[in-house]
Amino acid sequence: MERFVYADNAATTKISQPVLEAMLPYLTEEYGNPSSLYRFGNITKRAVEKARQEVAEVLGADPFEIIFTGCGTEADNWVKEIMRSLQKKGKNHFITSVVEHHALLHSAQRLEKEGFEVTYIPVDKDGQIDPEDIRKAIRPETGLVSIMFANNEIGTIYPIKEIGAICHEAGVLFHTDAVQAAGHVKINVKEMNIDMLSLSAHKFHGPKGVGAFYCRRGIPLTNIIDGGAQERGKRAGTENVAGIVGLATALSIANKEMEETTKRVTAMRNKLIDGILSTIPQCRLNGSRENRLAGNCNISFLGIEGESLLLRLDLAGIAASSGSACASSSLDPSHVLLAIGLPHEVAHGSVRLSLSDFNTDEDVDYILEKLPDIVSTLRAMSPMWEAMQKGEVSYDI
Numbered sequence: 590m591e592r593f594v595y596a597d598n599a600a601t602t603k604i605s606q607p608v609l610e611a612m613l614p615y616l617t618e619e620y621g622n623p624s625s626l627y628r629f630g631n632i633t634k635r636a637v638e639k640a641r642q643e644v645a646e647v648l649g650a651d652p653f654e655i656i657f658t659g660c661g662t663e664a665d666n667w668v669k670e671i672m673r674s675l676q677k678k679g680k681n682h683f684i685t686s687v688v689e690h691h692a693l694l695h696s697a698q699r700l701e702k703e704g705f706e707v708t709y710i711p712v713d714k715d716g717q718i719d720p721e722d723i724r725k726a727i728r729p730e731t732g733l734v735s736i737m738f739a740n741n742e743i744g745t746i747y748p749i750k751e752i753g754a755i756c757h758e759a760g761v762l763f764h765t766d767a768v769q770a771a772g773h774v775k776i777n778v779k780e781m782n783i784d785m786l787s788l789s790a791h792k793f794h795g796p797k798g799v800g801a802f803y804c805r806r807g808i809p810l811t812n813i814i815d816g817g818a819q820e821r822g823k824r825a826g827t828e829n830v831a832g833i834v835g836l837a838t839a840l841s842i843a844n845k846e847m848e849e850t851t852k853r854v855t856a857m858r859n860k861l862i863d864g865i866l867s868t869i870p871q872c873r874l875n876g877s878r879e880n881r882l883a884g885n886c887n888i889s890f891l892g893i894e895g896e897s898l899l900l901r902l903d904l905a906g907i908a909a910s911s912g913s914a915c916a917s918s919s920l921d922p923s924h925v926l927l928a929i930g931l932p933h934e935v936a937h938g939s940v941r942l943s944l945s946d947f948n949t950d951e952d953v954d955y956i957l958e959k960l961p962d963i964v965s966t967l968r969a970m971s972p973m974w975e976a977m978q979k980g981e982v983s984y985d986i
């Protein structure tokens with residue numbers, strides 16, 4: 590039988606068995622409406638509140654500060670609402686980075702269209718942010734800084750605690766898109782000076798279509814969805830009870846097993862990176878080796894197109910991605926790879942292989958067995974590779 594290796598865990602993960610089992614009762618017998626007053630509804634209400642408590646506990650927050658959302662993208666969009674309410678206090682300036690997920694970047698662009706000023710903090714060749722750049726960008730009219738916890742394309746982990754401290758010194762609110770980090774990296778919102786945070790269940794073996802927004806007590810938040818009293822009236826609508834239970838269960842499990850998982854996944858990832866770099870000439874690892882998510886491996890293969898590489902990998906039963914899932918249907922090279930200084934042609938030849946604790950050493954061996962042949966086949970028919978061999982073009986990598 591043909592092997593299937595799922596190496597796109599940064600796009601989404603498989604739901605785990607314990608998570609599914611925790612959810613099932615709320616998709617079957619326990620269908621009461623949490624807002625109903627009889628005991629049957631009370632069961633689901635208690636499940637939602639227990640989930641809220643679990644999420645708060647993992648993040649070092651208060652249950653009051655957790656609002657369940659429809660996804661990570663939605664949570665990121667809420668930052669816009671906070672910025673809009675800060676504008677009434679004369680805060681018209683928003684700071685974010687050039688490497689954010691589109692949920693944040695497109696929100697920032699929307700704010701610009703509405704007349705806000707936005708500063709995009711650049712990154713170095715590893716994709717890292719210098720917190721001092723944020724200090725320098727803060728002005729009296731800055732309302733909010735939003736910097737992602739970890740990058741979804743190149744895996745770079747940002748100095749969130751330090752950035753948060755700089756924001757707080759200046760009296761500026763700090764949000765972090767922790768969708769890639771939650772369940773993978775230890776997070777404590779109080780210790781790390783985080784005022785707002787977004788996370789999403791399907792990035793840590795939870796279900797799709799449910800996320801959470803942590804919003805520190807005292808931050809004025811206008812209602813995002815008007816209606817009933819759910820989520821303190823901020824986001825009305827009958828709760829996705831099973832999804833919320835799944836999110837909390839997945840987050841708790843990920844948090845409990847984090848140390849062990851990180852160790853195992855990092856070892857597999859290192860084997861993958863070292864295996865690729867040592868067997869395939871003319872390729873480069875994107876993103877920092879050290880400050881890196883355990884499962885992330887992002888490689889540029891000179892002389893070929895990432896898309897053709899993905900198709901060949903798919904034929905070999907390997908699911909990978911070029912950049913982010915949301916951007917891969919467009920033909921523009923990844924904004925993250927361009928931001929770290931890669932030329933368009935090099936950015937185009939990049940592939941992200943992202944592992945999770947569901948992967949095995951055999952998966953890594955299989956990728957390492959297939960990849961070198963696929964790359965040389967594609968290079969053999971690539972005009973760009975040919976031009977490189979003749980010395981007509983060259984790239985400094």
Ligand SMILES: *Cc1c(COP(=O)(O)O)cnc(C)c1O
Pocket residue numbers: 599600659660661662663665690692737739740741766767768769789790792798799800
């Ligand atoms: C996946 C992802 C999102 C979007 O989360 P969804 O739940 O899929 O909407 C936002 N930010 C980052 C960094 C992500 O990786």
